[in-house]
Amino acid sequence: MLLYNRPTKPTDFDAKAQIQLARIETQIAASQQTLIFNESFWKKYKHIFAAAQYNKCAYCERKTTGHYGDVEHYRSKAAITTLSDDPKDWGIVIEPLNNVKGRKFEPYSNIGYWWLAYNWNNWLFACTICNSAYKLSLFPLQNRILPITKGVELQETPLLLNPFESINPVEHFTIDKQQILGFLKPYNNSVIGYETIKTCGLNRPSLIDARDEKIESMLYYLKQFNDKNDISYLYDIEKLGRKEREFAGIMRCIYEQETASLWSDLESWLARNPPQ
Numbered sequence: 001m002l003l004y005n006r007p008t009k010p011t012d013f014d015a016k017a018q019i020q021l022a023r024i025e026t027q028i029a030a031s032q033q034t035l036i037f038n039e040s041f042w043k044k045y046k047h048i049f050a051a052a053q054y055n056k057c058a059y060c061e062r063k064t065t066g067h068y069g070d071v072e073h074y075r076s077k078a079a080i081t082t083l084s085d086d087p088k089d090w091g092i093v094i095e096p097l098n099n100v101k102g103r104k105f106e107p108y109s110n111i112g113y114w115w116l117a118y119n120w121n122n123w124l125f126a127c128t129i130c131n132s133a134y135k136l137s138l139f140p141l142q143n144r145i146l147p148i149t150k151g152v153e154l155q156e157t158p159l160l161l162n163p164f165e166s167i168n169p170v171e172h173f174t175i176d177k178q179q180i181l182g183f184l185k186p187y188n189n190s191v192i193g194y195e196t197i198k199t200c201g202l203n204r205p206s207l208i209d210a211r212d213e214k215i216e217s218m219l220y221y222l223k224q225f226n227d228k229n230d231i232s233y234l235y236d237i238e239k240l241g242r243k244e245r246e247f248a249g250i251m252r253c254i255y256e257q258e259t260a261s262l263w264s265d266l267e268s269w270l271a272r273n274p275p276q
């Protein structure tokens with residue numbers, strides 16, 4: 001995962017969102033069992049979030065194209081489910097369809113964070129697979145508080161990384177060089193890393209495969225740089241971690257963990273020493 005700048009909210013957004021929210025509040029007041037949200041409202045803003053994330057999914061870091069991707073509600077709007085810690089309950093992906101079979105969601109609350117359905121700060125851009133096959137209504141928390149009522153979010157500590165919040169992914173994801181390189185692991189037993197991987201299915205086979213080659217390249221360039229002290233490899237390393245590249249976040253994690261130096265320092269150095 002990579003951190004991005006949250007896109008600027010259009011000036012007329014709050015007024016429009018308030019109209020939508022009022023409709024939900026009317027349904028709540030009428031004790032309507034199933035809330036009906038206006039999906040077309042957030043779809044209108046999808047391109048803004050997609051652009052802010054370089055057309056990459058917030059969770060898996062893969063590029064999406066065309067309609068392939070959704071405005072994802074970080075805190076789920078309609079219900080909340082949980083997923084056990086038994087990997088047998090996490091489901092098996094049917095490649096290449098990316099259907100997931102046997103993922104056992106447990107109901108937790110039939111009320112979700114409905115008041116955040118039209119909240120700019122609760123939106124991000126995610127691929128359909130992370131959003132609709134894996135995460136759905138999951139929202140891992142360190143401290144679960146019931147009932148789910150307006151303002152409860154202020155007391156919660158989420159365990160799902162958000163690319164628009166200032167939690168450093170380097171502290172939460174890593175790889176095992178003795179194992180399949182594309183397989184993500186929580187860094188230092190990070191609970192946030194563990195829950196984010198589990199919630200979004202970040203170790204599904206297609207992602208492991210796609211990551212594997214890039215991670216191999218990163219490790220190769222790092223080794224060449226170290227062994228030969230050849231700075232030309234720094235340019236190759238930087239390319240792998242550019243914001244617009246797939247898996248830039250995990251590339252930066254590996255760089256920082258392997259070198260004990262900051263990615264931002266590498267960028268500063270390259271800015272002072274552009275390629276000849």
Ligand SMILES: [Zn+2]
Nearest residue numbers: 057060127130
């Ligand atoms: Zn994704």
